[in-house]
Amino acid sequence: MLLQTFGTVVEVQEDQLHAVTALSGSGPAYFYYVVEAMKEAGLAYGLTSDVVDQLIVETMAGAAEMLKQVDEEPATLRKKITSPGGTTAAGIAALQQFDVKQAFIECVDAAEKKSRDLANS
Template identity: 50%
Template sequence: MTTRRTAGRTAIIGAGVMGETLLSGLLRAGRAPEQLVVVEKRAERADELAARYGVEVVPDVAAAAAADTVLLVVKPQDMAGVLAEVGPALEPGRLVVSLAAGITTSFIEQHVAAGVAVVRVMPNTPALVDEGMAALSPGTHCDAEHLAEAEALLASVGRVVHVPEAQQDAVTAISGSGPAYVFFVVEAMVEAGVHLGLPRTVAHELAVQTLVGSAAMLRETGEHPAVLREQVTSPGGTTAAALRELEVHGVRAAFLAALEAARDRSRQLGS
């Protein structure tokens, strides 16, 4: 029987935007700097992170294996190479949390020792402002303690849900890629506002605050979006006229096709 180490140290492999977001979030959530280690091979970037956060930054991926929990915040195409370095040094009972789109828990388990716990996570970029949405799926050797630790890590930068791994590609399509769809819509609204004669700064503020307020209504009221939409839509009014045009141009169908494309690409990345 294997036992987990009790030091509680977490290693973050990958110091890009999401890796740094998790690092700063964990520190704000109360993790001590000495509990964290970051793997970054670029000397200039390593010095920057060490100075900014007061954490240990190392260039050797294998060195991260000494931590109890290893966060893999790397691109899907880099995962095999990273696992080749860190995998052999991981002992049973350690926890590996992967944030790479499309990479399955079974793929990671094939590159580490039997008994290493794996959790697959799909986060999103609003984690940058502590409003992230992360979906977690446990692997074969993941117990309740492992899953609770993974949830605590991601909860430092937003909200967390648990889903079966078979649903992760759909999660990627909705929330992983979702912020880009929202930004795309806001961009279109701003451009339309300018076209209609508004100053760009005013159009931007109107669109952004409308988005923020609408999201707050969805969260705080718990109402179905269709109910809230109907509350804004007076018969024969301006909103009804606008929504008719969106339906005529197939916006709803376009969103479905877009999310299916994102789901399919997530599957391709995993293969």
């Protein structure tokens, strides 16, 4: 298929294009938003902007590569690197306290609804 020369091609039903827009079209901005927050945190601890940028980009790239290479769910991978009582567990607990997972679900839902609205106007 011609489109495969430009990247990954995924077939969906026409009505699902709004979900694709919400996840993939708008998705990079969601990741950038997370990076903004992580960068702010890193800078607050006195790390330089260059160091923070490198750490975050390499961390995200490594996590993305792992998701591409292994046949495991993200939750399974997360649990594998979350030691009970460790630093990652503390960070995840803070995210859960603020219901970040639900916030992302609502974020994608809002984008999907907006895509439908724009299509109907």
